[in-house]
Amino acid sequence: MTAKNNADPEDSPLGVLDDAASVDTAGIGILGGTAQVRVTLPAEEDDDLADDGVVDGEVGIDLIVDDVTLPAAPKPVLDAPRLDDVIDAVVVEEPVVADSVPEEPVPEEPVPAAEPAADLVAEEEAAARFLAKAGADRAEVPAAKPARAPQAPVQKETTMPEADDKPVASAHARPAPRTDVTLTAKRLGELGESARESADLLTSDRLLDPHRVAKPEPEGGWSHLLYTLSGRRLNIGDGRRARERKELTARIAAPLAGGARFVPVLSRKGGVGKTTVTALLGMALADAREDRVIAVDANPDRGTLADRVQRAQHGKSVRDLVRIRDDVRGFHDISAIVARDATRLDVLASDADPRVAEAFSDDDYRDVADVAAHYYSLVLTDTGTGIVHSVMSATLDLADQIVIVSGLSVDEARLASETLTWLESNGYAQQARDAIVVLNQSTPGTPLVRLGELQAHFASRARSVVRVPYDPQIAAGGTIVFANLLPETRKAARELAALLVEGLRAKAA
Structure with a gap:
């Protein structure tokens, strides 16, 4: 963010962004208080920032808050913008460092809702500590350290919950890995002897539905006469002598x-x-x-x-x-x-x-x-x-x-x-x-x-x-x-x- 991006104070209802202190520091005036945000941008083919100890791919932010008046009421005033609303509007692009990304992000435990005023104070103090630590880390980096190869930037956006809602976890839980079912096939030789059947077990009596198989023409005097007189619709089966003859034939034909x-x-x-x-x-x-x-x-x-x-x-x-x-x-x-x-x-x-x-x-x-x-x-x-x-x-x-x-x-x-x-x-x-x-x-x-x-x-x-x-x-x-x-x-x-x-x-x- 540079001085040429500043707007006319009369045109902005939220505050004034002007040059202050140095090239990488800007001041934001908010409702009688002043918040200075120091933003160090990555160098793009510019050697002027090398003397300030800025390393490519790193961002340092200093936040100075003084005389910021917060509402004492349990419910925040909706007419005046808060500091965290202004911070939410600032989007900072930060490159992803492979060493700092955990392999298995663990979802955060949901925090029970607290009083609105206490939540706002705790969140602002946490943000201030984070930004102050980022500035200290920037100061400790030596200028002669070779710059890392730039990686694809990941856009981070901090969303603050409203007063009446419960806090939302910052990291989303990764879905559980899918457990695949391993399918195995057995060869014929691996089957037990008790599980194997020979071809002679596939008989017509076993495979054919007796209710759907048409009965053959009955043999025997009365059986055949009744079958003929009924127009081939009434089949009571073979007579006694025919059954005995077929049973005897089956005994002779046994393999x-x-x-x-x-x-x-x-x-x-x-x-x-x-x-x-x-x-x-x-x-x-x-x-x-x-x-x-x-x-x-x-x-x-x-x-x-x-x-x-x-x-x-x-x-x-x-x-x-x-x-x-x-x-x-x-x-x-x-x-x-x-x-x-x-x-x-x-x-x-x-x-x-x-x-x-x-x-x-x-x-x-x-x-x-x-x-x-x-x-x-x-x-x-x-x-x-x-x-x-x-x-x-x-x-x-x-x-x-x-x-x-x-x-x-x-x-x-x-x-x-x-x-x-x-x-x-x-x-x-x-x-x-x-x-x-x-x-x-x-x-x-x-x-x-x-x-x-x-x-x-x-x-x-x-x-x-x-x-x-x-x-x-x-x-x-x-x-x-x-x-x-x-x-x-x-x-x-x-x-x-x-x-x-x-x-x-x-x-x-």
Whole structure:
């Protein structure tokens, strides 16, 4: 502030600003009192102020107050301006010193309101002490100290509260720092075993809403009739027989974990239906399951298993598979040798020439079994008559489940029971206890033996007993068409297949 900025005293109602004492001192006359404010301005390319000890970027202010009359009343007089009102009008630009700025300004505690007169006196005394100290600091700074680089000025303005208001804190509180939430991702290997699910758990029963899934067309006489008469609007579900058939299919189609399973079908007497039971079991399995099933005719003396199924007349046999076992590169090599019926059962026939069949040995069967295990889940074996021929040793060594066939006569039942005894005595006791005994009725009419007594005997020695009723198509000795069998025959074959799968699954558990 310089003398050239002074105004005419008659034009200013607040006071007179004139030169006094020195170049950096001005006097302000206020209502009979005089207040002198000494302001030292930063030098701007002017060397005249260097002799006065003024350092660039610093401001010194001296305040001299004398004979200032303050109102004694509790409430300030609004007609006359106060000294602090005049000081508020003076804006001083002061550069910010980085060393003097605190890193974390702490908000001041709000001061309770006091009497108006005491507040004004305390504020004026504090301002006077601050300005006097600033002038003393200016005088102690040596003139030879190099000037700091000028920084961006920060405008300071002191606002005094009115008499009726509470004092306002001079520093504003900085908002609390934001606490960020750290997101972490786990890799698949870091999850616990209990928290991981395999794909087979995503079943339709779990994922689909049963209320939004349309029911399939019901099966059964009355259920389907009601569904048709109601215009396909009333669906009470399947009938009892349809439900039983679907439940049996689900038991047969249950998955089998692991590799191929070998199931030999044994009999110590010819003519009891061993080949027929092998064909029925294979058809029931292949008709309900999605994996591959094969039946191998390992009868050394001209078996008839291939004659019981619909097959291609290519003349291939088990001997051909033994020859190409080292050249098999895929399933197409196997499909050129086996025969397949309507249920998708593959059948590997035995040799038609008995003289060649005699050469089919234990090692040959193991070679066939090794190839079949690569492409099939279930391998059924139609063994020859008796249990001591050349192929029986390999058949029993590879067996996972054994099926024993008995006719409905006294001697046939006794031979079947002796087969279990032979197995128990020759190291196959566990296979004998887990075996399934099939009572096959090959003649019409009521059997002469008591079926109840026969079933009770074998139930005490084996795991399960199944009875296959007489069927004219089977008794004729021709090709078996599974869909044309009597319902009771198909049900017995499917029950045998379900028991076999359940036994294999129980061993794998």
